[in-house]
Amino acid sequence: MLPILTPGSLALLALLGKATLLLVAAFGGAALLQRAPAGARHLLWLATLGAVLALPAIATWSPLRLAVIPTTWYTAASDDRAPEPVVRAGDPGAATSTAAADRATPGVPQPAPMAASVRETPFAGGLAAGSSAPRWQPSAWQLLLTIWAAVACGIGAWLIIGFVSVRRIVRRATVLTAREWGGALYDLADRLGVERTPQLVRSEDVKMPFAAGLLHPTVVLPAECDRWDDARRRAVLLHELAHISRNDLLGHTLGRVACALYWFHPLVWSAARRLRLESERACDDLALSCGVRPSSYAEHLLDIVTSVREPLTPVVAIPMADRREFEGRMLAILDPDVRRQGSRRQSMTVVAGLAALALVVGGSAPAAARAASADPTLRRPPGRDARVSRAAIAPLASPVPGVTRSEAFASPVPPVPPAGTLAGAASPVSAASPASAAAAAARPVQVQLDTRLAQADSGERAALLTQVLRSDTSASIRRTAAWGLERYVERADVTTALAQALRGDASGSVREMAAWALGGGDDTPTARAGLLAALGSDRDATVRETAAWALAQVTDDERADDVERALTTALRDDVAAVRATALWAIGTLGNGKAPATVGDALADRDPRVRSMAAWVLFRREDPATLPVIERALGKEDDPRIRVALIRALGTMGDASAPTLARLLDSPDRDVRAAVVAALAGQNSAPWPMPMPRPRPFP
Structure with a gap:
């Protein structure tokens, strides 16, 4: 055995x-x-x-x-053992005495008779040596380890084939460079904070959109993406970019490796499946938190899943949807009570x-x-039966050489229960003073608020949150109420309450959240007036920056000129972040003639402001700004901003040709490359300029 x-x-x-x-x-x-x-x-x-x-x-x-x-x-066994006698082929007497001692020991099996009759022959030594030579025989655990290694290597080879398949698909795919794809990709990547924008390709070999690539992230789209409208393009890109932003590709690979090493353990496979499912739901939550309507998002997801019978997605990639897990995701997307942010x-x-x-x-x-x-x-005394x-x-009891203490069995240790947290969707924690008396006093109010919100419909919820925003004594709870009111910002009473909080609340964090919530609504006089007042006179720089961002979200084209004048005034703000966000809002709102203050921002002391000003001039394509850009090029030391200014020059047609020709002699390779691209007319591609999108959450 x-x-x-x-x-x-x-x-x-x-x-x-x-x-x-x-x-x-x-x-x-x-x-x-x-x-x-x-x-x-x-x-x-x-x-x-x-x-x-x-x-x-x-x-x-x-x-x-x-x-x-x-x-x-x-x-x-104890270390004070007597050495065992050695039986030599040339000493029959010793063999006989040893056998006699064995026969005298009760309860021990007697040796075979031939063991006592070993004769001294020329071949006796060879027989003894041959009989004592060990024969290797694999143990049961060695066989099990061999089987484990074979299966683990097979799963590892399966993963390697998946990586090779992804690389083959990407190499055969077509890079999407059209404006409708590039603009959406860079815009959403900036909103999600993706530092390195992934490659976007279209492949005939796939049916389901997926993200792949640990070192070089890539979003692969099927050939059917040519027929998608702008809303579906943004929904798909938002979901896949969420995977890249959350580093889900690394987590997905980690789960596959765990399954390869613990292939025999059903709980590991179940944990890896839960990891993939929660990853998809977390990306859905992130997409919905960015402003996508749940019903529209669910409709896009349903159409994509039902149109694909065999996804044919490599194992190391993350497909957008899986039929086996689709029902639970749909319910979570459409449930308004699901918490989206932790x-x-x-x-x-x-x-x-x-x-x-x-x-x-x-x-x-x-x-x-x-x-x-x-x-x-x-502890028996040594005697003639000690060997037996x-x-x-x-x-x-024999000691095993090489066995260390860490190889011993460890008993199960009872798990430590996780620390308790406040129940409910709206349970903010003050980052400045997490154990303050105000937060402790607010907990009973928070529990009552959670209970009342759980029993109310949408109209009652809006009324309850409005009441909390106006009357609660805890700034953290008022901030959470303002965040929750963003869902009902289309209601006039909610807009009024948020605008009042933006004007008069004593807490800067509450005013900041109120400005963010107003950014999710429509262009109403109440919302616009509150945001303009906060942009011009609020004492908190974060509130002013959020107000500038929100104005770019809600302002209609008919009122863009009025808002633009207020934003140009904000370019004189003392805080660079406010000036940069105001510039981004100016570039987002409209086209046509650029305000003179944008050209003045090219001389700002903050490089981020100067870069954003160049981006605004690129967007406006105003030939009147050509002299301002030329002067800025003569003074600018940052090579990245010089490239940005050259891109802005490239949008102004033949008028910028003399200036671009002089820049061809620049020793900077990037500057020369930008000049050649501008002369060749390649300035129509989207500009991957990071744009501030403050999104505060409680």
């Missing part, structure tokens, strides 16, 4: 038990986070799979000596709790067993 309970196999069983304990704790934590945003649950599963992969290193490098279960499997404290609590649990579980090791000499049965007694207990 092949041996099974070896020290190495026991260490592997201990590792498997620790991984199972972590996974069970994660499933329990996910049950507690059912009402939390999908991003929090995704972080839970990501941290769990990462901890499971790190368990071998934790168990090897950081054992914690916790006396939980004694390692009786590693108990060794707090930083909640995320830190999840990660810290899992890290602590992984360290405790992974680093724990059994306590060493008592010395063998403490057992009275092992030691031989009888050797299979259970």
